[in-house]
Amino acid sequence: GENVEQHPSTLSVQEGDSAVIKCTYSDSASNYFPWYKQELGKRPQLIIDIRSNVGEKKDQRIAVTLNKTAKHFSLHITETQPEDSAVYFCAAYGGSYIPTFGRGTSLIVHP
């Protein structure tokens, strides 16, 4: 089955800095990679996703890059703000169409 590793587990940055979270996956058949944000006490919500036929996708301050050869994908947040503080989860959908989630990264943005 699919195995997803996510790093780092905790990331602390100053407001205005960039943040990068990386995930690796094992199933070469995986073709869909969403990122979810979960604020404290709230439900996870999709913030950006990428499919295997695209190498990069951007939405304002958030971008995701995918390297199919190396089987890793990354979330990039630029000009971080305190409201970006949350736990971020990556996921990979393998050949079974069932998502496997990473362990999550706790992002802390200091004002």
Add this chain to the structure above:
Amino acid sequence: ETGVTQTPRHLVMGMTNKKSLKCEQHLGHNAMYWYKQSAKKPLELMFVYSLEERVENNSVPSRFSPECPNSSHLFLHLHTLQPEDSALYLCASSQDRGAQGEQYFGPGTRLTVT
């Protein structure tokens, strides 16, 4: 409330009790999911239903029993749970099973087993 709703939001039960968690989605989706979220662990997929048929059972103990009477409702029946089952149980739905779009999560039920 729109989207995905879950009741109850908090539940405390003893190991000999029987209780049920309820999930309802108002999005017209065809697939529904149960996840377990524990501290310092990834989201663990428990069950997937597509068009009311269970398609995955991720080696979940039999003390957890799902039920999907129609495409809008999903239940998780609990009996003789263990303290290690204490966690946040999240329900989610998606248009279809698979990589067709995002999963919409409910607010979760915080379960404490005493």
